Amino acid sequence: MKLSALQQSYMNRRNSFRGSAPLDSSSDSSIKSPSAIFWLVLHGLCCLISLVLGYRFSRLVFFFLFSTSATNLYTSPFRSATDLSQTLNFRPNPVVNPELPFNRTAATTTTTAAATTSSSRVVVGRHGIRIRPWPHPNPDEVMKAHRIIERVQMEQRLQFGVKNPKTVIAVTPTYVRTFQTLHLTGVMHSLMLVPYDLVWIVVEAGGVTNETSSVLAKSGLRIIHVGFDKRMPNSWEGRHRLETKMRLHALRIVKEEKMDGIVMFADDSNMHSSELFDEIQNVKWVGAVSVGILAHSSETDESSVSVIEKKEDGENPSMPVQGPACNASNQLVGWHTFNSIPYAGKSATYIGDRAIVLPRKLEWAGFVLNSRLFWKDAEEKPELVKDLDSLDGVDEDIESPLSLLKDISVVEPLGSCGRQVLLWWLRVEARADSKFPSGWIVDPPLEITVPSKRTPWPDAPPELPSNEKVVVGVQEHTVKHSPKTRTPRSKRSSRSKRKHDTKIVDTQLPVRHSEQN
Amino acid sequence: MNGWRWGFLLLVYAALVLKTGAVEHGRTQPTERISGSAGDVLEDNPVGRLKVFVYELPSKYNKKILQKDPRCLNHMFAAEIYMHRFLLSSPVRTLNPEEADWFYTPVYTTCDLTPNGLPLPFKSPRMMRSAIQLISSNWPYWNRTEGADHFFVVPHDFGACFHYQEEKAIERGILPLLQRATLVQTFGQRNHVCLNEGSITIPPYAPPQKMQTHLIPEKTPRSIFVYFRGLFYDVGNDPEGGYYARGARAAVWENFKDNPLFDISTEHPTTYYEDMQRAVFCLCPLGWAPWSPRLVEAVIFGCIPVIIADDIVLPFADAIPWEEIGVFLDEKDVPNLDTILTSIPLDVILRKQRLLANPSMKQAMLFPQPAQPGDAFHQVLNGLARKLPHEKSIYLKPGEKILNWTAGPVGDLKPW
């Protein structure tokens, strides 16, 4: 308003002068005299002054505009709030007052009195709590946020992760059995998370099966799945021997294909921490990592339990560790091995034996090798005892990769010199004769034991009954029921009964695991 | 001739236009200058650029108060104590007041804590007034400028307004005796009576050692989108809601509690510092005052601060490119926080993170013991050095008096 008024009056002034404008063209001849020059300078000066004045004036106009805005500023948060209340539809809530009473105090005016040049919109007093009515969260935004997180994590890996990573070559011996899917899936998931190039060599005892292939197919990894034409023996000893041969077979593939990378032995009974894959990138030729031994026994027999309990050395008293042992100056001085003496005569001989499954002296999983070790023409590589091709493993006493090396002093301890445990070993298997639905597809359908339309959860009060009572109760009915829960295949398998007294343990099982986890 | 004259006029005109343009340009320069590398000013060394004279006050103004309550060393306002200790041993200190550029009065005005550790500012004005009276009668330097070459550390909620309630603080205004002095304060809000022009805004004190022990490797994947721990409603002081944080925190809760991307809660977990290090965005909404320690924590832990406080003046804003490292959100836009954050382009987010990773940025936020180059102490000194040399006009003519020693509430005038 004011601006336009000013402009108008200004225009008026200009108009009034316009008439006289043509007149001044006639006065050009008077330059020569010094007084004229003086006048000219004065004229110029005055022009300059008026220019500046004009400038100031325009700023003044602004200032006026601006000070009117300053008074508006008080209402502007109010206005915008009411705007919001129209568009955002403030939820009628006793606490949220859409009217937003801005009880301006006298003090606030002083705030803005000081703010003559610029002004704050901030008002002391109560403000509305803005709640938007549309639903949260927006699924698209959730996806976008996850993409941001993903990208941020990728950037972190690029910046702080391993530079120029080598390919990881994982070697896994496996065979079809009840626990295979469970174990192999676990290892597969670890490998799928490896942020580097990875080749997975899976050697299957007894030849390639659909069972294994279908599990592996889901990974999307680069997999070399080869068969090994020997069946897995039933004894632990035999299994260890055959697995060694299978691993050597895989190493021969590495050699033939001249794969470049780091070979790790990922047994399907291993569990991996994702940091392991970063750590093994540090290996030059042969590295050793610590393996946490989850020696388990499904034996509820207290005596065997107490044996595990008094487990030795280390920071982690509850879990024995196998791997490199270092002195204070981080030099490899020896090996932590699993102390198997207390288990003499108590360890499991056959797969499925109800006793402790003991690890070898040193598990293969605890070693990583540079694949160039097996190349013929690699430079500066440590010498091997024998060429891989000449080892067929039949009678060779290859206990661990150490047996391949002429000089074991080349071994590099990894993971803060073995102090970090990034890898675990858990040999848990069903009995060798255990059966499971093929491909884990239940066919024919299970028998209905509890009809539908009835809640399997009774309406009884939630007090937890005493443990004993439950066990007894369950025992009673699970004895009757246990055959029914078996799949048709497992029914057949039950004929080969061992001399274990399965009943009690069996009956406890459903109770426990229903509440397990 | 006429043409010549017009040519001259045009020239003048052009010169003027260009000049104003240049002024404009010069004004926007400070933000541009730091935008690239961030922190070139942060690495300035104040030593040699200024000299500070530390008044020696009776211990009842500082050491005795601290002895009474050692908790003062650990709360958000501890900067006043550490600044004193720092200056005592700093090379910028001079024992000759004649050559000093700045005078510092070590008064611990915020070290009066309630049993639960909340600072009470009721005695502060009297203590401050008393200290000023003391230095003005014992030394000639105060009266020379009436404080214009003196600086005071007033890290309380509303700085030298000395009240924790904003309305009361505004009513009081800055202590009249401090009107001419330079205030070093945490409170920063544009156009607020409690923030003098020329004040130096500093970060609140956050325990550097404690933060250090909670640092986790930088490669730890950031898996939280938005993180916040703290109050949403201050039910005790603001049962009605809408006063506290001007309703912004309440709005955060009401709008985003059901959003799994928002890891927000009132409970401080033991992993608070670690969690900030695995979050992409950390909310720094205003509370009763526009600032909070979250600003410091976010910078230290490399979490992009989402600053929700209209008209906030950020610590060392002339040296830290806050607009580059943080996200600013108007209080009224809180309901759209999710949309706004998810629509920030990825490369902008990554750039902010890279800038936050700059160690000089983190250093400037902390008051470490002992002091380290580029830390918050040094930034305060840099700020003071940038104000030098003092304008001639600050020196009063003989007999001239500007300050009114009897202004302010009657209660403040009582001797301390």
Added chain:
Amino acid sequence: MGSLERSKKKVQLWKKAVVHFSLCFVMGFFTGFAPTGKTSMFNNHVASSNRSESSPQPIEMLHQATNINRSLIAEAPVTIPQRHKDLEHTSPPEELRVEEEKQPKLTPRRFVIIVTPTSTKDERQGVLLRRLANTIRLVPPPLLWIVVEAQRDSKEVSEILRKTGIMYRHLVFKENFTDPEAEMDHQRNIALKHIEQHRLSGIVHFAGLSNVYDIDFFDQLRDIDVFGTWPIALLSANRNKVMIEGPVCDSSQVIGWHLKKMNNESDTRPPIHISSFGFNSSILWDPERWGRPSAGQKYSQNSMRFVKQVVLEDDTKLKGIPPDDCSKIMLWNLYFPSETSPIN
């Protein structure tokens, strides 16, 4: 050349001067406008992208410009605020559209909430937690993992979780329990309470540490609308048989259960495995939506019980997965005798 003429000339001169001065004045006047116009444009741009007051030091000129901008808004309340709002609310999506063209299109997925109680008494906790984390990490987002643990000094669990990169919440509680099962239930209740308090919306699944999953399982989980159930294989070491428990389905319709028989009424344990069902979390905080009376006080202490009760009461809303007769096992539970395992 009289005084008249001279005065006439003088008048002329003055007129000329006045004209020049006024011209200069006009120029000056417009000069005053020119640069501010520029800054205000610049400012507009800033304001639309972020926040106009973001400059660290109050810059006078800039400020004036913003205020002018604002005053304009104030003067024309009908149109300009609208445009202003448009600028603020529609421009980010526009930017995004450009972004999205560069990036592959995102298809929203249903939210999954995985609840995992962890027993501190299990020495295998750390290892199993890592294994489960490896699996969950592979599940496409959005997913929230709620891990519940008793409060203790050890940072092991938080450290493991932190390194996974999964979006998780680690909840702790102070209560002590002697009965591990009661503790587990308590932990699940804590997680459910968290979901309820935050009104998190998604499909909730209880994943025990000893579970092993086929990744496809989580896709199936996302297909659940209200309740879903599936068979689970229970494996334990050194046994010769595998237990399979869960629904018996006709396509995705649950026609019965393959569970232990409930012939003993004193047994209050739910015979359905806790990991064998999933449900829409809104049942917790918005039961009316699913035609249930509000949970109310009765269940406020025990959300678990409420959920358990609710899930199977309404068979029609119960979906058996996978939809082809629930025949595929996608979830294995490895049983460890944890109670008898050594605790130091």
